[in-house]
Amino acid sequence: MSSPVLALTIAGMAAVTFGPRLLPTLFLAAASLPGPVVVWLRQVPPAVIAALLAPPLFVPDGRLDLGPGNFGLWLAVPTLLLAWRTRNFYLTIAFGIGSLALLRFLAG
Numbered sequence: 455m456s457s458p459v460l461a462l463t464i465a466g467m468a469a470v471t472f473g474p475r476l477l478p479t480l481f482l483a484a485a486s487l488p489g490p491v492v493v494w495l496r497q498v499p500p501a502v503i504a505a506l507l508a509p510p511l512f513v514p515d516g517r518l519d520l521g522p523g524n525f526g527l528w529l530a531v532p533t534l535l536l537a538w539r540t541r542n543f544y545l546t547i548a549f550g551i552g553s554l555a556l557l558r559f560l561a562g
Contacts, residue, residue: 525557 511527512518520527533550540546
């Protein structure tokens with residue numbers, strides 16, 4: 455691939471990546487959104503997190519696993535409770551990873 459084609463490809467990828475993020479910010483920065491829209495937008499991050507976490511927690515090996523061997527699922531409950539109570543990102547991540555590592559070590 456020649457240098458101009460590579461540079462145009464990278465520029466195009468950057469435009470496609472940042473355009474959908476930048477344009478709404480530019481157009482809505484000075485606007486006041488209606489209350490229901492603001493309430494709906496506040497629900498987007500938790501919905502995205504749930505959509506990202508549900509498959510590896512409930513279907514880790516391609517099949518539904520709610521058994522005691524699914525450590526990730528069972529440790530998700532206290533980790534989510536910790537996140538909810540403390541609202542501390544780093545503490546939650548450290549607790550989740552540390553407790554999963556400890557449980558896997560103890561289980562052999």
